[in-house]
Amino acid sequence: MAKASDPTEALPLGGVIGVLGGGQLGRMLSVAASRLGLRCHIFEPGQDPPAGHVAHQVTTADYGDSSALVSFAKSVDVITYEFENVPADALDELESIAPIRPGRNALATSQDRIVEKQFLADLGLGVAPFAPVDDLSSLEQAIATIGTPAILKTRRFGYDGKGQVRISKDSDLDAALSSVAHAPAVLEGMIPFDSEISVIAARSTTGEVACFDPGQNIHIDGILATTTVPAPISDSVRTEALKAASQILEALDYVGVLGVELFVSGDDLLVNEIAPRVHNSGHWTQNGCVVDQFEQHIRAVAGWPLGNPARHSDVVMENLIGVEIDDVAALTTEAGVGIHVYGKAETKPGRKMGHINRLQR
Amino acid sequence: MAKASDPTEALPLGGVIGVLGGGQLGRMLSVAASRLGLRCHIFEPGQDPPAGHVAHQVTTADYGDSSALVSFAKSVDVITYEFENVPADALDELESIAPIRPGRNALATSQDRIVEKQFLADLGLGVAPFAPVDDLSSLEQAIATIGTPAILKTRRFGYDGKGQVRISKDSDLDAALSSVAHAPAVLEGMIPFDSEISVIAARSTTGEVACFDPGQNIHIDGILATTTVPAPISDSVRTEALKAASQILEALDYVGVLGVELFVSGDDLLVNEIAPRVHNSGHWTQNGCVVDQFEQHIRAVAGWPLGNPARHSDVVMENLIGVEIDDVAALTTEAGVGIHVYGKAETKPGRKMGHINRLQR
Numbered sequence: 001m002a003k004a005s006d007p008t009e010a011l012p013l014g015g016v017i018g019v020l021g022g023g024q025l026g027r028m029l030s031v032a033a034s035r036l037g038l039r040c041h042i043f044e045p046g047q048d049p050p051a052g053h054v055a056h057q058v059t060t061a062d063y064g065d066s067s068a069l070v071s072f073a074k075s076v077d078v079i080t081y082e083f084e085n086v087p088a089d090a091l092d093e094l095e096s097i098a099p100i101r102p103g104r105n106a107l108a109t110s111q112d113r114i115v116e117k118q119f120l121a122d123l124g125l126g127v128a129p130f131a132p133v134d135d136l137s138s139l140e141q142a143i144a145t146i147g148t149p150a151i152l153k154t155r156r157f158g159y160d161g162k163g164q165v166r167i168s169k170d171s172d173l174d175a176a177l178s179s180v181a182h183a184p185a186v187l188e189g190m191i192p193f194d195s196e197i198s199v200i201a202a203r204s205t206t207g208e209v210a211c212f213d214p215g216q217n218i219h220i221d222g223i224l225a226t227t228t229v230p231a232p233i234s235d236s237v238r239t240e241a242l243k244a245a246s247q248i249l250e251a252l253d254y255v256g257v258l259g260v261e262l263f264v265s266g267d268d269l270l271v272n273e274i275a276p277r278v279h280n281s282g283h284w285t286q287n288g289c290v291v292d293q294f295e296q297h298i299r300a301v302a303g304w305p306l307g308n309p310a311r312h313s314d315v316v317m318e319n320l321i322g323v324e325i326d327d328v329a330a331l332t333t334e335a336g337v338g339i340h341v342y343g344k345a346e347t348k349p350g351r352k353m354g355h356i357n358r359l360q361r
Numbered sequence: 362m363a364k365a366s367d368p369t370e371a372l373p374l375g376g377v378i379g380v381l382g383g384g385q386l387g388r389m390l391s392v393a394a395s396r397l398g399l400r401c402h403i404f405e406p407g408q409d410p411p412a413g414h415v416a417h418q419v420t421t422a423d424y425g426d427s428s429a430l431v432s433f434a435k436s437v438d439v440i441t442y443e444f445e446n447v448p449a450d451a452l453d454e455l456e457s458i459a460p461i462r463p464g465r466n467a468l469a470t471s472q473d474r475i476v477e478k479q480f481l482a483d484l485g486l487g488v489a490p491f492a493p494v495d496d497l498s499s500l501e502q503a504i505a506t507i508g509t510p511a512i513l514k515t516r517r518f519g520y521d522g523k524g525q526v527r528i529s530k531d532s533d534l535d536a537a538l539s540s541v542a543h544a545p546a547v548l549e550g551m552i553p554f555d556s557e558i559s560v561i562a563a564r565s566t567t568g569e570v571a572c573f574d575p576g577q578n579i580h581i582d583g584i585l586a587t588t589t590v591p592a593p594i595s596d597s598v599r600t601e602a603l604k605a606a607s608q609i610l611e612a613l614d615y616v617g618v619l620g621v622e623l624f625v626s627g628d629d630l631l632v633n634e635i636a637p638r639v640h641n642s643g644h645w646t647q648n649g650c651v652v653d654q655f656e657q658h659i660r661a662v663a664g665w666p667l668g669n670p671a672r673h674s675d676v677v678m679e680n681l682i683g684v685e686i687d688d689v690a691a692l693t694t695e696a697g698v699g700i701h702v703y704g705k706a707e708t709k710p711g712r713k714m715g716h717i718n719r720l721q722r
Contacts, residue, residue, distance in 0.1 A: 013689070013702060031392050034415045037689070037702025037715065054395045054415040290648055290699045290720055299693065308696035312674055312720060328374070328398070332660065335669035338651045341374060341398025354398065359651055359673060 011077050011302040013037035018076030018098065020090075022049025022058065024342035024352065025082035025278050025294075028286075030055045032294035038302060043072050050343040051082075063090040073097035080256060080301045084110050084276055085157050101205075101301040102256040106276040109252065113155045113186045116274060123251055125244050126270040128263075129189040135182075139173055142187035149190045152176050154183045164222070166190075191270060193263035197231045200282035201245035202296045202306050203254045210306040211242045212293065215317070217261070217281050223350060227281045227317040229288060233264060240269050248274060257282070257297035280352070284315040287338035287357035314360035325353035336361070372438050372663040374398035379437030379459065381451075383410025383419065385703035385713065386443035386639050386655075389647075391416045393655035399663060404433050411704040412443075424451040434458035441617060441662045445471050445637055446518050462566075462662040463617040467637040470613065474516045474547045477635060484612055486605050487631040489624075490550040496543075500534055503548035510551045513537050515544045525583065527551075552631060554624035558592045561643035562606035563657045563667050564615045571667040572603045573654065576678070578622070578642050584711060588642045588678040590649060594625060601630050609635060618643070618658035641713070645676040648699035648718035675721035686714035697722065 011017070015038050019026045022044030030040035031054050039056035042049060045063065052058040057075070061068030063086065073079065073094045080101055091107070094100060109119050117130045131142035133152060143150065148171075154163035165179045167187065177185075196219070201211040216231035217224055233241075245260045248271075252258075259279025261272040282293035291299070291307025299306055320327065325347055331337050336359040344353055372378070376399050380387045383405030391401035392415050400417035403410060406424065413419040418436070422429030424447065434440065434455045441462055452468070455461060470480050478491045492503035494513060504511065509532075515524035526540045528548065538546075557580070562572040577592035578585055594602075606621045609632075613619075620640025622633040643654035652660075652668025660667055681688065686708055692698050697720040705714055 010690070013686070014704065014706070027395065031395060031415065034388065034392060034704065035699075035701050037686075037704050039414050039704070053400050053417045054392065056414045287651055290697055290718075304690075305693045307693070310696060312697075325374070325398075329371070332666045332668070335671060336651055338396075340396050343375065343395065343398050343400070345375070357651075 010304050011038060014039065015078075015302060016041055016056065016076045017298065017301060018043060018072055018079040018094075019051065019055075019082060020079065020086050021082035022046065022051035022055075023082055024050050024344075024354075026051035027054055027342060028294045028340070029080070029082065029278065029298060032292065033298045035295060036298060036302070036304070038298060041072065041076050043069075048345055053343050063087045066093060069093045070097065078301055078303075080277075080297070081107075082277055102252070102254050102258070102276045106252045106254055106258070110274050110276045111156055113153055113188075113273070117186070117188075119251070120248070120271045120274075123247055125247070126268065128191050128270055128272075131187050133177075133185040133187050136173060136177065139177065139187065143167065143173075146187055146189040151188050151190060152180055152185055153188060154180050154185050156184070162222075191263065191265065193265045193270070195231070195233075195264045196272065197233060197241060197262050197264055198227070198279065198281040199241050199245040199260045199262070200257060200279060200285065200293050201242075201249055201260060202257045202293075202300050202309075203249040204300050204306050205255050205303045206305075207250075208306050209246050209249055210296065210309045211245055212282060212285055212289065212309045213311050214238055214241050214262075215281055215284060221350070223321060223352075224280050224319055225321075226319070227284050229284050229311065229315050229317075234267065236267060237264055237269060244269065244271060256300045257293050280319065280355075281317075283340065283355050284317040284357050285309075286340065287359060288313045288315040316358045316360060318356050318358065319352055320354040320356065322349045322351055322353065323347060328354065331356055371665050372399060375400065376439075376663060377402055377417065377437045378659065378662060379404060379433055379440040379455075380412065380416075380443060381440065381447050382443035383407065383412040383416075384443055385411050385705075387412035388415055388703060389655045389701070390441070390443065390639065390659060393653065394659045396656060397659060397663070397665070399659060402433065402437050404430075409706055414704050424448045427454060430454045431458065439662055439664075441638075441658070442468075443638055463613070463615050463619070463637045467613045467615055467619070471635050471637045472517055474514055474549075474634075478547070478549075480612070481609070481632045481635075484608055486608070487629065489552050489631055489633075492548050494538075494546040494548050497534060497538065500538065500546075500548065504528065504534075507548055507550040512549050512551060513541055513546050514549060515541050515546050517545070523583075552624065552626065554626040554631070556592070556594075556625045557633065558594060558598075558602060558623050558625055559588070559640065559642040560602050560606040560621045560623070561618060561640060561646065561654050562603075562610055562621060563618045563654075563661050563670075564610040565661050565667050566616050566664045567666075569667050570607050570610055571657070571670045572606055573643060573646055573650065573670045574672050575599055575602050576642055576645060582711070584682060584713075585641050585680055586682075587680070588645050590645050590672065590676050590678075595628065597628060598625055598630060605630065605632060617661045618654050641680065641716075642678075644701065644716050645678040645718050646670075647701065648720060649674045649676040677719045677721060679717050679719065680713055681715040681717065683710045683712055683714065684708060689715065692717055
């Protein structure tokens with residue numbers, strides 16, 4: 001089948017989208033693709049991936065398996081991913097055969113917290129003060145510049161609060177460096193804020209942009225607990241947030257859905273981080289919009305027009321973490337609750353097992 | 362894995378539902394099952410079935426392949442179907458291993474138009490006058506009783522207007538019998554009616570009943586073209602229609618979703634036919650309700666509680682028949698349009714290729 005190498009060419013019905021990663025995001029992407037008559041081929045090292053239950057095809061192989069990567073890339077029209085830490089070598093191999101959307105610059109930017117923050121600052125967007133940390137002396141210097149409290153984060157491979165430690169006035173700095181495994185890191189100033197919101201934004205191959213309404217996020221133990229839509233923010237903050245998201249999309253020449261987390265402080269906004277993929281804080285769109293974030297992402301990477309992001313219902317999304325998945329039985333009897341279970345084989349503490357979307361009357 | 366032979370036992374997360382038939386209904390059932398953390402195994406004789414693009418497992422085999430039926434039945438917890446004409450021998454084989462929901466009596470009733478009409482009449486529900494036709498003399502006798510215009514229909518295996526011929530005063534009766542291949546048939550009187558509506562109703566293993574709001578159906582060339590919800594009917598007709606559906610569910614000790622088509626004439630209702638499965642006229646629920654007909658059916662056959670059938674949006678469902686599927690590209694840019702493409706390999710005249718749900722503002 002012809003590759004979608006011409007960016008203006010839309011995938012025909014029956015087209016195949018390769019998805020790197022077979023977790024819940026890949027699963028919900030595959031379901032969304034099916035609505036559009038498109039098929040997903042999942043590439044995932046782990047056995048029995050959740051996405052495999054609803055995928056056209058699954059390749060079980062490591063990202064170092066060159067022949068598996070080549071076969072996979074040859075079997076698809078375009079490649080996307082559900083997580084941003086795909087090894088660069090694998091991407092090089094894949095990209096020589098099929099286009100990768102969103103593009104490599106989006107990945108490179110979001111894979112490294114310092115590159116990301118510098119990119120955002122260069123766009124004129126507000127970010128928390130930050131400084132690179134490689135050792136004790138650069139950590140001490142960063143603390144002198146930024147002050148405390150602050151958060152020390154690994155530059156790469158962090159998610160859901162992992163690879164992070166809080167630094168206060170009396171912190172043991174050696175212990176702090178140990179807790180991030182002495183990996184290249186960044187110290188970020190902790191700016192007081194009223195709330196965290198996120199914008200789920202999308203951009204098409206033709207440069208069209210569409211943003212879902214911002215949602216307000218509550219985290220517990222570093223993991224997203226709830227997203228409430230609409231977020232209780234002023235019109236001007238809403239407008240600024242959407243403008244920031246659009247600006248980021250344009251600057252990255254982005255194709256697909258992007259999650260943008262922002263801190264709101266009065267009328268001020270700081271961009272916390274960006275994720276070059278569908279995002280947990282956009283799951284509410286499944287029950288709040290006709291076209292959800294998963295379909296929006298599939299449309300974009302397939303070269304289709306974006307869907308209208310209008311919200312038909314207000315929603316509170318609640319994650320089901322670890323044993324909270326056992327609440328599903330009770331939740332089935334509640335009215336206005338959309339249930340989304342991820343099909344993971346094993347329940348673990350802190351593991352995202354599912355979510356629900358509560359429609360608000 | 363334990364079979365769900367105890368009717369009060371709910372399938373656990375990860376449970377497997379066997380689906381007979383791999384068309385669009387099986388496809389959308391499999392997607393719905395995934396939301397609940399359940400998996401679908403599709404049994405389908407044809408190659409590359411639409412449901413296979415989003416299924417956990419696919420068995421490609423004929424209904425006469427006993428060993429394939431046995432392996433299939435052993436791999437699942439419960440069996441359901443997307444079409445009512447599954448051969449009885451296959452069902453016998455399957456039922457000896459895993460429960461079939463909805464049950465055999467629902468199938469037997471709906472597989473034969475005369476059994477079905479007699480069942481409905483015995484419940485005290487209105488039906489068009491009907492008489493069995495096996496040959497020219499019984500056809501002449503039926504016409505004498507019922508009058509013309511009337512419709513001659515095969516007793517079995519009819520759908521989408523196939524196996525039907527209209528009988529008027531001057532019809533060539535030999536030709537009419539030929540056009541239904543001299544199969545056992547029924548002559549039905551054509552009662553003038555204002556509109557056709559359908560009720561998508563569900564019943565759980567514990568006897569709980571839930572009905573979606575009735576939709577109004579428009580057929581073109583014997584194939585459903587649109588369903589509009591809510592149907593423009595009086596409260597009393599609405600109440601009578603829901604009562605009729607509930608009565609049918611109870612009488613059949615039914616488990617799953619049932620489609621009931623009714624003719625409305627003023628304040629009078631006639632039941633046209635019932636389908637023991639998810640139904641084309643219930644596709645609007647995908648974009649109008651939190652729990653759609655597909656999830657409702659999966660919940661029921663899995664022994665889970667039914668979802669609340671409340672409608673959050675008014676919807677007009679439009680089928681995409683044959684080359685109408687080519688309209689999808691234009692439809693992607695319209696706001697409030699939910700697109701559902703079936704992934705069929707070949708477009709044919711009269712073939713259902715997809716549908717859209719238009720939200721009404």
